[in-house]
Amino acid sequence: MIPDVDSRISFAVPMSDSLAADFALLKDTPFYAAEQNDKNKFSAKSVEKLAQYIAGRHYANVCFELVHLCWAIVNTGDEQSVFNYFYIDEAVTARRMQHFFTAIGPDACKLARASVQLQSPASHGASAGSASLHIAIHEHRFIIHSSRVNVLSTCMEWLVTIVPNVFERVYQQLSGNGFNAIQTLALSLQKDIYEYLSVHLPPAKAQAKFHHMSQWLNDKKADSGFTDEHILRYWCDARGREGSEKFTTVVLDVFQYQEARAQAAHSRALSFSEDADPQAIDERTFVAIETVWAQQIPLDSLSESPKLISKQQAQRLSLLADYPQQSWRFAQTVLRFNVFGGFQGACIQARRNRQLANHHFVLPTANHYAEQTQKFRAQIELNELTFFAVLHILLKQDPDKGKELLAANAHALNRIANAADSLPPSKMLSQAALIAQLLTQPALLEKCKRAYQQNNRQGFTPPTELQDHQLYVDSTLALMQISDTLRKLLEKNRHLFASQDMLKQKYQSDGFIFSSELKQRMME
């Protein structure tokens, strides 16, 4: 065991209860007066985006944008306009924003040589989401797209919680004033956020953790980073260190470490020089972080309506969904995460209930690694059936969306055709023609129909089918990404997954390590 640099240092990354609670509340805030198709006041995507801005310390742009929106509201209204906009009119969606500024009219701005105008594309059927607010203050121009209003409103809600007197400040600083006032207020809000995060989300522990992992790898002379065995050994070496007790936590830490190293190397490869400008540094950091987040597959939404996977299935897939690029390289870690992460969880729960006993550390005899492998394979098959069921719904209700779903899975058209025992599409045809040909195959249509009839989950029965067809498309695309990740995991690690004996051997040897390690930690 490598001696710790300082075993007293806790690696429990602190986030204050109030920050945690504020974000939990954001996810579940209803409209006061919900209209058709309104769900929560702040969409999951908006809350996630704000979380990314906060976590990435990249909130300058969103503050600047929000202050512009407030400027437009204040200078076309009165002292209560900002409050009314966000909390009485609740103009926090594209449609409501369009309605609000349409009602105000194009000449409402009270400043000379300034204007606030809502512009929509002239085409028929243009949605509210395509409108934009054009702000002109002397020679300064700024455009806010209506699709941004929800994330800006989410930011406003959070600021109202953490910044005192924000409404009064907004009115006093912006009313009758120009661009300089916008800049000043935006900077001031950034400062407030910086000070708040210094207390509620201090980075020091995360930094210490990063250094410790780097040092540990250095001591192991592991230049290429962590392996499956390194991760297990690192967890064992972290015995007694707060914040690293759970194997699952250590796995997530390591994956984030690996991602951080990979993204930094990629970013350095693209840049010619290291920028010293803080804003440029922020930008590069955030671009790198966004790349990681963009790869994550949104698993939570797949358990809602339309329900594509169960919560239990989601739990099994969480590591793969959050780190699809890392997971397939750490096949044994994925198995350990699911099997022994659960094993440790059960021990922790027993300890909480003051019922922890020796039998909790006895390894179950069933080959749980083989079981996990079987479940992964079954998930791929089930996802395929779900795909066909969704296709059936879309072809029935919105054929264009059905074609869109197939087009988005163009790389898998052959496999889709094979799965439905349909003729494989001809390679000589364009993608649109291939899809059109596929949709004429009776075997495919029959497969879709049967898959739909066998699916009784929320969103797949006539009374529960949703009007929002895009939701079916988006969710199914995410589901197909899960399948692709699972296939890659199984195919790239055939040496492990193809052999029952290998799985059994690995399970037993890992089981010995986990059960003895946990027993030492929790009973002795």
Add this chain to the structure above:
Amino acid sequence: MNLHTAPLDERIFIALQAYEQIKYAALDQASNQRLSFTDIVSCVRCPDLPRSIRTLTIVNQRLDYRRKYRFILLQMSTLQSPQQVAASSNERLLQRNEAQFSIQIIENDKPIRGLKEDASVKIVLTLSESTEHNMRERAYLHCETDSKIEVVECQAGGGDRFSAVLAHDDLRMVALSDVNSHMYVTFT
């Protein structure tokens, strides 16, 4: 620690760690006493909903929430009756007269049908002149003292009057008849 001087991989790691924390933040038992600003606005707009009653209980436990509640009242309420400075603090205030409205507290020794208590109190809000508020179904009287906020729902009684009946020992009576209380009226 100055994040700007840390190496890029370290900054990315710190952000990923923070995002993991925020993304999976859940409202646990200890923090479910926390309110969003939207929660408090909804409570002011419609105080008689069960959710609003729970929210008001939490508002009354924290000074910063009461400040927010008061701010929202100031945005939404055009009818206010401030602390009655001319009255003695020992007086039990049974009438307030403002330019646009008056509030009367009528103590009734006779039981009102439907109330179990022997005696009751009638709260009458009378608007001074015809305004848009005459057409409203309900008025809410928000009564703020130093330590808490009480709300009484008054039903439209025809014309310019809204009224409510409270039991004599209703805890809200303390705030309603307190000379130091500040009253706001909102409508729905």
